[in-house]
Amino acid sequence: MRSSSEWFWRMIRLAVTVALMSACRSSEYEDVVGWRHDGYSSGRSYFRPPQCVDIPDDLRLCLGVGYDQMLLPNLLEHESMAEVKQQASSWVPLVHKNCHPNTQVFLCSLFAPVCIERPVYPCRWLCEAVRDGCSPIMEAFGFPWPEMLACDQFPQDEVCISMNQSNTTETIKPTGKPYVCPPCDNEMETDTMLDHMCASEFAFKAKIKEVRRENMDRKLILQKRKKMLKMGNLKKKDLKKLVLYLKNGADCPCQQLDNLGNQYLIMGRKTDKQYLLTGIHKWDKSSKEFKKAIKKLKTYKCPTFENVFK
Incomplete structure (x- = not known):
C-alpha cells in the first residue's frame, strides 16, 4: 500500500x-x-x-x-x-x-x-x-x-x-500536538530555535517579571537583568524599560508564560509601534539541542527576511 x-x-x-x-x-x-x-x-x-x-x-x-x-x-x-x-x-x-x-x-x-x-x-x-x-x-x-x-x-x-x-479553508495544526502561540513553540530542536532567532532582531537571556493582557495581545514586563546574545537594533537605554508584546496572543496557549520563575531565551523584533515577542525557549543547559543552538548562533548565517517580506 x-x-x-x-x-x-x-x-x-x-x-x-x-x-x-x-x-x-x-x-x-x-x-x-x-x-x-x-x-x-x-x-x-x-x-x-x-x-x-x-x-x-x-x-x-x-x-x-x-x-x-x-x-x-x-x-x-x-x-x-x-x-x-x-x-x-x-x-x-x-x-x-x-x-x-x-x-x-x-x-x-x-x-x-x-x-x-x-x-x-x-x-x-x-x-x-x-x-x-x-x-x-x-x-x-x-x-x-x-x-x-x-x-x-x-x-x-x-x-x-x-x-x-x-x-484549503482549513488551517492544519501539527499532528498530535496542541496549538500554541507561534512564538511559543517549545520544541527543543536546534532548527526551530535558529528559525526563531533568524526571524528576530535581538535576543537575550532574562526572567519575566509579569504578564498582562492588553486588548488581544499579551504584554510581557521583563526583569531588569538581561544577558544579551544578539543586540540587533536595540540600544542600552532601550533595555531597561523593554516591554514585549505577544501579538494576538491573549487567548492562545503559551506554556513558557505560565512559569515566571524560569530563565528564558527571549527573542523579538521591533515593528512601527511595538517590540514583538518572536520566540521564547526555556534556558535549559541540560538539553543537548539547546546547547547546540546557542553554540551555532555565534556563526549561523540567517536569511535576510527584510528582503523578502515587503
Whole structure:
C-alpha cells in the first residue's frame, strides 16, 4: 500500500501533467523563449529561455517536493540559483508552522516550478487559501503578506496549479500536538530555535517579571537583568524599560508564560509601534539541542527576511 505522502505527490504530478497538456493547447501562454505570463506583471522579461536544472539538496524549502528538476529563471524572476536559495530560505520556518497543508506546494510552484515546456502558475484561490491560513502566523512575527505574492496577480479562470479546493479553508495544526502561540513553540530542536532567532532582531537571556493582557495581545514586563546574545537594533537605554508584546496572543496557549520563575531565551523584533515577542525557549543547559543552538548562533548565517517580506 502506498503511503499518504506518496499518493499526495502522485496527485500533484498528475495535476501538473494535465495542466501541461492543457497549456500546450492554449494560446494564452507565450512561447518559452522570453516567456512572461500577462497576469503576472511584477517584473522583468527574460532575454534567454528558462533552463531545466536540478533542484539542489540545500534548497530546503522544496526538499521532497516530488520532482527533481526546476525551471530557472523561476516564476518569481530569480535568475540564479544563489538568489533562489537566499529568497526561499526565508520561507522555510513558515512551512514548518503547518499553517496550511498546501503552503509548500504553493511556494515551490513559484520558487522551483516543475520543469515543463511552458510555465504554469498557482491558482488564485490556492494563493488566497495559503495567505489566509498563514498570514496570521506571519503577523505574529511582525511580517505582512508580501506584495510579491499578491494573490490577484495569479490566474483563476485558466490553466493553473491547484490542489483539493475543499481542504484549503482549513488551517492544519501539527499532528498530535496542541496549538500554541507561534512564538511559543517549545520544541527543543536546534532548527526551530535558529528559525526563531533568524526571524528576530535581538535576543537575550532574562526572567519575566509579569504578564498582562492588553486588548488581544499579551504584554510581557521583563526583569531588569538581561544577558544579551544578539543586540540587533536595540540600544542600552532601550533595555531597561523593554516591554514585549505577544501579538494576538491573549487567548492562545503559551506554556513558557505560565512559569515566571524560569530563565528564558527571549527573542523579538521591533515593528512601527511595538517590540514583538518572536520566540521564547526555556534556558535549559541540560538539553543537548539547546546547547547546540546557542553554540551555532555565534556563526549561523540567517536569511535576510527584510528582503523578502515587503
